[in-house]
Amino acid sequence: MVHFSGELPEDRWRAAWRRNLLLGLVQAFVIPLLAIGVVVAVALFAANGGVKFLVAFAGLAAVVIAMRRRDNFFHLAALSVAPIIAAAFFFVADAVDEYTLEQRGKEANCVVRDIDTRVETSTTTDASGYTSTTSTTYYDHRLDCPGGGPGEMTLRSRAADVGASVLVAYDPAKNVAPRPVSGVDSSPDIVWTCVLVGGAIALRVASTTGHAITTRRRHRRISARG
Structure with a gap:
């Protein structure tokens, strides 16, 4: 999160504070959804015989752009992306495979x-x-x-x-590993993924909002002393 100097004019400080808060909230939603979207796309490509590395490269490029544009990316990664990636590997990929078997298996x-x-x-x-x-x-x-x-x-x-x-x-196309029919049910994996994605977004929203409130209170104390 960007730290603002108390020497800025009040109107400029407030505008910068609001802009930074809005951008932080947007990132709180976009980065987790981007992470989960990349994994879903890779899993779908794999299930349909696509070229996985193209999607993975696109996701990596998006991450690099985020790192260059925002100095608080690592905070976002720690609070949002890490649990999303974990959810993706354990739930999303399995859900895509099971959904594929449900549809064409x-x-x-x-x-x-x-x-x-x-x-x-x-x-x-x-x-x-x-x-x-x-x-x-x-x-x-x-x-x-x-x-x-x-x-x-x-x-x-x-x-x-x-x-x-x-x-x-x-899978007749042999892109998805076989499994017992009794174990083919994508619903639980989808539910758990939604829960973890929502939790990661909520955590980041709370962190961003809390930091913004703390920054504004500190600015008011400094302004009052000045």
């Missing part, structure tokens, strides 16, 4: 022929130097599906025992 009653279990481990280090390790177990199902259905399906849990049948939803 086909169903096949498949027999589980074999299940291979594998564990993937990842290690991350935060800014304080604290290192944490997480392990994720994946179950690679080998399927026997009629009518050109998928030959394999990877999940984080067993869909059925070996030799049992499972109803599988799959």
Whole structure:
């Protein structure tokens, strides 16, 4: 947020204060929606066989422009963009995949022929130097599906025992990974995304408004002493 000098004429100071507040509020809405829009576009392109890097490049260009035009971009990123990106990766991409399966997916009653279990481990280090390790177990199902259905399906849990049948939803274009029909429902992911987007916007609006009020009160105290 821009800090105004108390030496400005009062009318110019108020005009600059209002302009800065308005711009901050606009950014509070635009930046989170831009972030979520980029992720949705990338996910849609991926689901439809598009070129993902073009959309990603457009999003990166928008971020660079925002950084050049506003010196408080990093405050915006910390309060708005970060949770939106998190919501995007965990909810939006999954919602787009499930929506794609709902719209154009086909169903096949498949027999589980074999299940291979594998564990993937990842290690991350935060800014304080604290290192944490997480392990994720994946179950690679080998399927026997009629009518050109998928030959394999990877999940984080067993869909059925070996030799049992499972109803599988799959994308004929093979751009979206198959999953059990019982797990195809985009509604919860969409709801959670809306909640997180709304929360991030509200947080930024509150932060911007609070800073503006504090700045105006400080200006009044300085003016009163002068």
